[in-house]
Amino acid sequence: MPPRARSAWTRTLGQLVLVLAAALLLGLVSGQVGLALALAALGVVAWHYWRLRRVLARLSSRQRQPVAEGNGVWNELERQLRENQENMRARKRRLVAMLRAYRAAAAALPDAVAVVERNSQRVQWFNEAATSLLGLRYPQDIGQPLGERLQTLQISHWLTAGRNAEPLLDAPSPVSSDIRLDLRLIPYSEDLWLVVARNVTKMMRLEQVRRDFVANVSHELRTPLTVVHGYLDMLDPDEHPEWAPMLSEMQLQSQRMTQLVEDLLTLSRLEAQDGIDSETVAMGSMLSTLRREAEALSQGRHVITLEDSAGVDLRGSTKELHSAFSNLVSNAVRYTPADGTIAIRFAREGGGAVLSVQDSGYGIPAAHLPRLTERFYRVSTSRSRESGGTGLGLAIVKHVLNLHHARLEIASEVGRGSLFSCHFGAERVQAPDAASHGAAS
Numbered sequence: 185m186p187p188r189a190r191s192a193w194t195r196t197l198g199q200l201v202l203v204l205a206a207a208l209l210l211g212l213v214s215g216q217v218g219l220a221l222a223l224a225a226l227g228v229v230a231w232h233y234w235r236l237r238r239v240l241a242r243l244s245s246r247q248r249q250p251v252a253e254g255n256g257v258w259n260e261l262e263r264q265l266r267e268n269q270e271n272m273r274a275r276k277r278r279l280v281a282m283l284r285a286y287r288a289a290a291a292a293l294p295d296a297v298a299v300v301e302r303n304s305q306r307v308q309w310f311n312e313a314a315t316s317l318l319g320l321r322y323p324q325d326i327g328q329p330l331g332e333r334l335q336t337l338q339i340s341h342w343l344t345a346g347r348n349a350e351p352l353l354d355a356p357s358p359v360s361s362d363i364r365l366d367l368r369l370i371p372y373s374e375d376l377w378l379v380v381a382r383n384v385t386k387m388m389r390l391e392q393v394r395r396d397f398v399a400n401v402s403h404e405l406r407t408p409l410t411v412v413h414g415y416l417d418m419l420d421p422d423e424h425p426e427w428a429p430m431l432s433e434m435q436l437q438s439q440r441m442t443q444l445v446e447d448l449l450t451l452s453r454l455e456a457q458d459g460i461d462s463e464t465v466a467m468g469s470m471l472s473t474l475r476r477e478a479e480a481l482s483q484g485r486h487v488i489t490l491e492d493s494a495g496v497d498l499r500g501s502t503k504e505l506h507s508a509f510s511n512l513v514s515n516a517v518r519y520t521p522a523d524g525t526i527a528i529r530f531a532r533e534g535g536g537a538v539l540s541v542q543d544s545g546y547g548i549p550a551a552h553l554p555r556l557t558e559r560f561y562r563v564s565t566s567r568s569r570e571s572g573g574t575g576l577g578l579a580i581v582k583h584v585l586n587l588h589h590a591r592l593e594i595a596s597e598v599g600r601g602s603l604f605s606c607h608f609g610a611e612r613v614q615a616p617d618a619a620s621h622g623a624a625s
């Protein structure tokens with residue numbers, strides 16, 4: 185007990201003793217000791233009850249009342265109660281202010297935010313941007329299942345995936361299909377999820393402008409390049425032998441530029457595509473073509489092997505897959521010194537299939553592997569240029585495989601060689617047309 189409370193208590197006890205002593209004295213004087221003591225005790229009890237009533241009244245009253253002066257036990261009790269009450273009020277005020285500040289911050293976010301109950305998928309709360317981006321309306325939509333409210337987005341299934349839900353990218357907003365949204369599901373507690381939708385319309389537009397720009401520039405460059413290339417071909421180095429080295433360098437560079445423009449156009453075309461043809465890709469003839477191309481590029485400097493243990497065909501675009509595979513083969517030839525080996529393999533993997541190109545060439549340091557499929561990313565620019573590379577080959581490979589829902593895996597060791605493999609799912613594999621395959625080596 186704090187000293188102040190203890191002294192209040194002793195003081196009140198002292199007062200009681202005094203009252204009783206006075207009553208005893210009065211009783212002795214009047215000869216009615218019992219009556220005097222009983223009356224005094226009754227008086228004390230009545231006073232205590234009255235004070236108790238005051239404390240109760242004070243507790244239930246909303247108004248602040250001044251604490252009576254005095255240092256008895258009841259006044260001390262009232263003082264302490266008042267202190268506690270004020271502390272609690274101040275804490276409540278602080279918490280309310282904090283809650284308001286958080287709500288105001290969430291409401292002011294440019295991204296749509298909605299709090300959803302995990303089991304029922306019902307909306308508990310949402311901010312202003314959720315109205316403009318997701319079309320949620322206050323108060324009607326509070327307590328409504330989010331999946332039903334955003335039916336056009338078909339997100340019920342996505343919501344069920346919960347923790348495993350991948351972000352939904354570039355989805356049309358239910359308010360207007362001109363607004364594009366990236367949706368993310370954040371399970372932030374056991375029972376509550378946060379759905380965050382970001383407006384990416386501008387970014388998508390910029391991306392479109394960038395793509396169109398690259399496509400247009402490449403297209404515009406094509407014609408002048410063809411002209412330059414044509415005239416260069418017409419110039420006869422025998423007429424001016426001193427120009428011969430210059431002419432051949434100019435021809436080489438103009439060929440490089442033409443290849444660069446062609447690769448950029450291919451990439452633009454691939455980027456603009458949402459899906460891909462689904463024709464039969466005859467792998468038998470594809471593999472022999474790849475081998476022929478490898479041999480032509482290598483010109484006998486490498487040992488080239490071909491192995492087809494899969495004996496199946498693929499579904500997709502023959503043209504695009506050929507461009508992807510031949511990029512891998514040409515890289516293998518270009519980045520493998522003479523006398524190296526290059527193995528092209530086509531094999532089954534579970535229900536799917538893998539096409540791999542392995543070389544015994546220079547290899548790639550591990551730090552470069554994650555960025556290899558970026559445009560113009562090269563491990564060694566000079567080696568790439570010398571061998572006629574544009575820096576776009578693997579970017580094309582990645583795009584083509586993405587369109588086929590396939591994935592590219594790269595394993596490499598410096599000085600020992602690299603393995604590029606394209607993994608296709610079961611849905612891309614189909615039984616071959618008769619006699620289109622034959623194991624080769």
Ligand code: ADP
Nearest residue numbers: 515516519562563564568573574575576577578
């Ligand atoms: P490039 O036209 O320069 O070959 P790519 O996109 O095809 O461009 O490849 C990107 C880079 O990856 C190359 O510059 C090269 O450094 C590296 N690379 C690709 N394939 C191989 C390989 N088989 N062996 C070693 N390095 C490779």
